Amino acid sequence: MTTPRRTSRDIRSESRLDVLHAVLVAGETTRNEVTRVTGLSPSTVATVVGELITEGIVAETKRTAGRVGRPTATLTMNAARGRVVGIDVAETYVRAVLFDAALHQVASVEEPRDEHVLDPGTVLDGIAGALDHVLEQGGVTRDDVLGVGISLPGLVRGTSGTSVVVPHWTWHRVELERLRERVGLPLIVDNPLKVMATAELWLGRGRYCSSMVTINLGTGVGAGIVLEGRILRGATNSAGEWGHSLLVLDGRECRCGRHGCVEAYVGAPGIQQTLREIQPAHPLADLAMQRDVIEAMAEAAARPGADPAVERTIERTAYYLGSALADLVAVINPEVVTLTGWTTWALGEHLLPATRARLVDQAPGRSADDVRLEVSTVRGNMVATGVAAIALERFLTDVGLLTTRIPITL
Amino acid sequence: MTTPRRTSRDIRSESRLDVLHAVLVAGETTRNEVTRVTGLSPSTVATVVGELITEGIVAETKRTAGRVGRPTATLTMNAARGRVVGIDVAETYVRAVLFDAALHQVASVEEPRDEHVLDPGTVLDGIAGALDHVLEQGGVTRDDVLGVGISLPGLVRGTSGTSVVVPHWTWHRVELERLRERVGLPLIVDNPLKVMATAELWLGRGRYCSSMVTINLGTGVGAGIVLEGRILRGATNSAGEWGHSLLVLDGRECRCGRHGCVEAYVGAPGIQQTLREIQPAHPLADLAMQRDVIEAMAEAAARPGADPAVERTIERTAYYLGSALADLVAVINPEVVTLTGWTTWALGEHLLPATRARLVDQAPGRSADDVRLEVSTVRGNMVATGVAAIALERFLTDVGLLTTRIPITL
Numbered sequence: 046m047t048t049p050r051r052t053s054r055d056i057r058s059e060s061r062l063d064v065l066h067a068v069l070v071a072g073e074t075t076r077n078e079v080t081r082v083t084g085l086s087p088s089t090v091a092t093v094v095g096e097l098i099t100e101g102i103v104a105e106t107k108r109t110a111g112r113v114g115r116p117t118a119t120l121t122m123n124a125a126r127g128r129v130v131g132i133d134v135a136e137t138y139v140r141a142v143l144f145d146a147a148l149h150q151v152a153s154v155e156e157p158r159d160e161h162v163l164d165p166g167t168v169l170d171g172i173a174g175a176l177d178h179v180l181e182q183g184g185v186t187r188d189d190v191l192g193v194g195i196s197l198p199g200l201v202r203g204t205s206g207t208s209v210v211v212p213h214w215t216w217h218r219v220e221l222e223r224l225r226e227r228v229g230l231p232l233i234v235d236n237p238l239k240v241m242a243t244a245e246l247w248l249g250r251g252r253y254c255s256s257m258v259t260i261n262l263g264t265g266v267g268a269g270i271v272l273e274g275r276i277l278r279g280a281t282n283s284a285g286e287w288g289h290s291l292l293v294l295d296g297r298e299c300r301c302g303r304h305g306c307v308e309a310y311v312g313a314p315g316i317q318q319t320l321r322e323i324q325p326a327h328p329l330a331d332l333a334m335q336r337d338v339i340e341a342m343a344e345a346a347a348r349p350g351a352d353p354a355v356e357r358t359i360e361r362t363a364y365y366l367g368s369a370l371a372d373l374v375a376v377i378n379p380e381v382v383t384l385t386g387w388t389t390w391a392l393g394e395h396l397l398p399a400t401r402a403r404l405v406d407q408a409p410g411r412s413a414d415d416v417r418l419e420v421s422t423v424r425g426n427m428v429a430t431g432v433a434a435i436a437l438e439r440f441l442t443d444v445g446l447l448t449t450r451i452p453i454t455l
Numbered sequence: 456m457t458t459p460r461r462t463s464r465d466i467r468s469e470s471r472l473d474v475l476h477a478v479l480v481a482g483e484t485t486r487n488e489v490t491r492v493t494g495l496s497p498s499t500v501a502t503v504v505g506e507l508i509t510e511g512i513v514a515e516t517k518r519t520a521g522r523v524g525r526p527t528a529t530l531t532m533n534a535a536r537g538r539v540v541g542i543d544v545a546e547t548y549v550r551a552v553l554f555d556a557a558l559h560q561v562a563s564v565e566e567p568r569d570e571h572v573l574d575p576g577t578v579l580d581g582i583a584g585a586l587d588h589v590l591e592q593g594g595v596t597r598d599d600v601l602g603v604g605i606s607l608p609g610l611v612r613g614t615s616g617t618s619v620v621v622p623h624w625t626w627h628r629v630e631l632e633r634l635r636e637r638v639g640l641p642l643i644v645d646n647p648l649k650v651m652a653t654a655e656l657w658l659g660r661g662r663y664c665s666s667m668v669t670i671n672l673g674t675g676v677g678a679g680i681v682l683e684g685r686i687l688r689g690a691t692n693s694a695g696e697w698g699h700s701l702l703v704l705d706g707r708e709c710r711c712g713r714h715g716c717v718e719a720y721v722g723a724p725g726i727q728q729t730l731r732e733i734q735p736a737h738p739l740a741d742l743a744m745q746r747d748v749i750e751a752m753a754e755a756a757a758r759p760g761a762d763p764a765v766e767r768t769i770e771r772t773a774y775y776l777g778s779a780l781a782d783l784v785a786v787i788n789p790e791v792v793t794l795t796g797w798t799t800w801a802l803g804e805h806l807l808p809a810t811r812a813r814l815v816d817q818a819p820g821r822s823a824d825d826v827r828l829e830v831s832t833v834r835g836n837m838v839a840t841g842v843a844a845i846a847l848e849r850f851l852t853d854v855g856l857l858t859t860r861i862p863i864t865l
Contacts, residue, residue, distance in 0.1 A: 051683070053466060056462065268786070270786075272682070273461070280665065280789060280825065280826075281825065282788075283788045286786065286820070290781075290782035291778055291781070294702050294775070296704075373786065375693075375696040375700045376695065376700060377687070377694055378690050378695075378696075379690060380690040409610070409711065410610040416690070
């Protein structure tokens with residue numbers, strides 16, 4: 046068996062993605078500017094822009110007279126082309142975000158989820174309810190929607206025997222079929238790591254480097270890996286499960302059931318565990334809500350000297366995180382590592398210096414010396430944005446503009 | 456800055472590599488068979504074969520009458536096109552192997568190296584001497600040599616500030632320039648992990664799967680990663696340094712100076728250390744020569760019950776190895792993992808069942824269930840073969856047939 050390799054269709058598809066990215070990020074731009082930013086030839090840009098205008102994806106809004114020579118057309122995304130919805134099913138909430146076709150947020154709803162209720166019916170109701178509410182809030186009908194993307198917090202397998210494996214629940218074809226029926230719109234399902242890497246590709250740094258890893262720090266942790274402008278999915282769409290690689294053989298028990306995983310040390314419950322080990326009687330040691338713990342730690346860290354146990358916890362977490370990132374640098378050797386997720390938003394600035402120092406120290410040879418370690422520039426709900434971008438990619442694939450391989454298209 | 460993406464030239468280059476691989480592995484083949492094996496179109500195969508014949512890389516040796524229809528031409532590699540040399544500079548020896556252009560071995564010499572003598576002059580003398588001897592033994596002059604490849608046991612950096620970083624010695628531009636002068640032939644330098652992955656691509660399984668990891672087990676350990684038919688090199692050519700990713704945070708001291716690296720547990724000295732921990736007074740516990748230790752362990756393991764300490768050491772090593780492979784599966788999610796290197800040749804069959812069990816158990820979700828874990832099918836000196844293949848790739852790049860990006864071309 047030989048494996049499908051890239052074809053010249055894929056290369057055209059990648060050129061279209063490069064142009065879309067340039068238009069999307071710039072807001073307003075010109076063919077010349079797109080040529081400069083993408084490094085594509087002027088004739089390729091002219092062809093691609095023409096195709097995108099024909100399909101109504103890009104709009105030519107007005108012509109401005111340049112200082113020299115003939116007037117120049119201004120290009121924007123055609124926001125009115127339709128709507129896409131990104132739904133972030135997390136452990137503790139479901140958030141649905143409505144976007145226009147320029148990936149600007151139009152409306153957003155968030156509904157709590159009981160992380161202990163795992164039956165498919167309840168999860169499906171939550172998803173369908175959030176979708177209905179966000180369409181209603183945005184004042185749009187289903188006919189306006191080009192596609193829906195749903196990020197599910199687990200492994201989404203796209204090979205034979207499509208399934209979604211989340212800690213403590215597994216969906217097979219039956220549940221996914223019910224999901225498709227409940228949504229009733231063109232639908233894709235993916236995993237948060239792939240989704241966040243997609244957001245970095247569409248809106249962040251991913252398209253400007255040969256290799257990038259996006260680290261999500263929240264309840265769970267994981268990595269989205271982007272190589273040469275494409276997401277590394279792996280044989281069964283589970284590449285990037287760095288959160289369940291080992292930090293300490295036979296170490297702390299992880300919620301995945303194994304021991305010593307990175308997540309057990311740098312996931313939010315792991316950080317709380319570290320605090321508990323440092324000062325068992327600390328007021329935050331037994332607080333039930335993870336986000337409250339992390340935010341209270343960020344507040345304490347902002348006042349140096351106020352809470353030495355929190356400071357030691359952050360130091361220790363940076364040591365764990367830097368060590369675990371060094372493993373990724375050893376194996377992947379990326380140009381850029383970006384951090385995202387709610388733990389990053391809260392604690393990132395406190396974690397970053399010591400994490401970077403440990404990373405450089407721990408990576409083989411001098412392989413981390415030139416790595417750019419930074420907080421992601423993509424703001425808002427990165428998961429909803431990323432999965433909406435995949436839904437939009439699926440639409441663009443359906444109209445023949447892209448060749449993206451999307452693992453689960455329902 | 457945008458990154459160079461694949462172009463249609465790269466796609467043609469990949470088609471040529473696919474065809475070369477099919478001819479090389481088959482020994483004798485036909486255009487129809489190449490079409491079947493590669494999955495390329497008949498017209499692409501016809502064009503590519505024509506180009507390879509024009510450059511004297513492939514030869515059309517004879518026409519055999521098929522049972523039905525017109526006679527069919529038989530294709531082989533044109534072994535007489537010239538010679539390539541692959542030199543494996545290991546910790547304890549330098550081996551130079553002379554190949555014909557079909558990568559058949561013509562002559563081989565191995566000279567011992569004192570692993571404690573690290574000055575560049577002595578290492579260069581060893582390399583130059585081995586090269587001279589193998590050319591003499593093969594009865595060829597330098598004019599017959601299309602290229603020389605040298606594998607150096609460390610990180611070979613190919614970006615600004617080209618350098619070779621081996622544990623305890625670093626070569627910069629000056630030493631590499633001296634190396635180039637001493638060799639006096641078209642020369643490439645690479646790292647053993649990239650070299651072994653290249654051998655898997657030219658002669659093994661790498662070209663038949665979307666993703667493959669080749670694990671080297673010897674004094675050092677590491678991974679060569681192949682994605683969609685190309686070697687993952689990373690930003691500074693140091694991808695695959697899985698041997699220096701963590702197995703145990705703050706664990707055993709590694710010879711790289713850090714603690715808890717995979718290599719400190721599954722490299723040959725690490726395996727001996729495990730034996731020493733299990734039975735400090737074991738006769739093999741303090742033997743100086745690593746290869747002797749590993750071979751004696753293989754002999755003991757072949758007689759079940761004869762040496763319980765060796766059996767426990769192998770069990771423990773499989774536990775370490777399976778755990779560390781699970782980390783690679785978590786991050787990369789490959790289709791195939793092959794094992795190679797002299798520890799594999801000696802202990803592989805004893806290690807494999809327990810390693811596989813631990814890997815499946817330890818990998819996230821069910822991501823290792825379908826992984827094919829096997830001993831590499833590439834025999835002989837895989838390092839010399841792989842680095843000779845890169846030297847041949849460099850020659851094919853120089854004549855315009857390939858677009859391979861080779862990090863250090865001297």
